[in-house]
Each structure stands twice: as structure tokens, then as C-alpha cells.
Amino acid sequence: MAVVSEFRSFIAKGNVIDLAVGIIIGGAFTGIVNSLVNDIITPIVGAIIGGIDFSDYFVPLSSTVTAPTLAAAKEQGAVFAYGSFITVIINFLILAWIIFWMVKVVNRIRIKEEKQPVEAAAAPPPADVLLLTEIRDLLKTR
Structure with a gap:
């Protein structure tokens, strides 16, 4: 039973919950980023x-591979698909560049928010006002 309560304590910690939320949001964000890279940025580049298009660049590793496209070549035999690797690296660099700019914008927003003056908390009333308030409250109870 102690292990169960220990596990509950571990799961209830803020860091674990924050991590879980981050993973879920990251998974949902993956679709948006993939679409941005594949449908908008890659065609522009x-x-x-x-x-x-590097995706069909390959070197056949056997003499039976004669197809002109990577998909067809993979059906015929083993291939060294270096073009797919180049495409993935380019996509990564594009994605890293986008994330860099997103983080940069978010950091600028945070800095601006931190520089804004924080409203000062209301000053406590003077001691004589507090004393008079206590006296008033005591008189009300009589």
C-alpha cells in the first residue's frame, strides 16, 4: 500500500503533470509544424x-534494382536512400529555424511584460487607524 501512495505522490507532483501536458501539446503541435514545413515552406524553398527534390536520390545496392524512383527501387531490392536523409536534414533545419524565431518572439514578449511596472500593493493603514478600527469592532460586540 505504501508503494501506491508513493506513486500517487510522484504523479501528483507539478513537474510530472507539466511534462505530460507538454508532451500532449507537443504531439498536437507536430501536425501543425509538419503541415507548415511540408505544405508551405518546403514548396517555397x-x-x-x-x-x-532529393527524396528520390538513391544508390542501388544490388544489380536487380533498376527503378527510377525510390519507392519502386525499394520493392526491387536494397537501396542506399541518401536523398531521403538529405530531405529530412533540410526539414529539420527549416523546423529549427522556425522554432528559433518562435522562441525569440516569445522571449521578447516576456521581457516586455517583465519591464512593465507592477502596481504597488496597497499600503497598510496607519497604526492609529488600525487601533480605532479595533476599538470600533470591540464596541460593536458589546
Whole structure:
């Protein structure tokens, strides 16, 4: 029974809950980022560099592979698909660049919020006012 209560205590800690929420949001955010990279940024980069698509670059590792595309070549035999690797690296660099700028913007917002003056807490009333308030409250109870 002690192990169960220990486990409950571990799970209820703020860090574990924060981590779980972060993983769930990260998983949901993955779809958005993938769409941004694959549907918006990669076509723009492809247009800039002349429409080069590295995904079908491969070296056949057996003489039976004669297909011109990677998918067909994989069906024929073993291939060294270096083009897919290059594509993944380019996608990673694009994604890292986007995340860098997102973090930079969020940090700027945080700095601006920290620089804003915090309203001063109301000053406590003077001692004589507190004393008079106590006397009034005592007289009300009589």
C-alpha cells in the first residue's frame, strides 16, 4: 500500500503533470509544424532552389534494382536512400529555424511584460487607524 501512495505522490507532483501536458501539446503541435514545413515552406524553398527534390536520390545496392524512383527501387531490392536523409536534414533545419524565431518572439514578449511596472500593493493603514478600527469592532460586540 505504501508503494501506491508513493506513486500517487510522484504523479501528483507539478513537474510530472507539466511534462505530460507538454508532451500532449507537443504531439498536437507536430501536425501543425509538419503541415507548415511540408505544405508551405518546403514548396517555397523548392521553388527558390529550382524544384530540386532529393527524396528520390538513391544508390542501388544490388544489380536487380533498376527503378527510377525510390519507392519502386525499394520493392526491387536494397537501396542506399541518401536523398531521403538529405530531405529530412533540410526539414529539420527549416523546423529549427522556425522554432528559433518562435522562441525569440516569445522571449521578447516576456521581457516586455517583465519591464512593465507592477502596481504597488496597497499600503497598510496607519497604526492609529488600525487601533480605532479595533476599538470600533470591540464596541460593536458589546
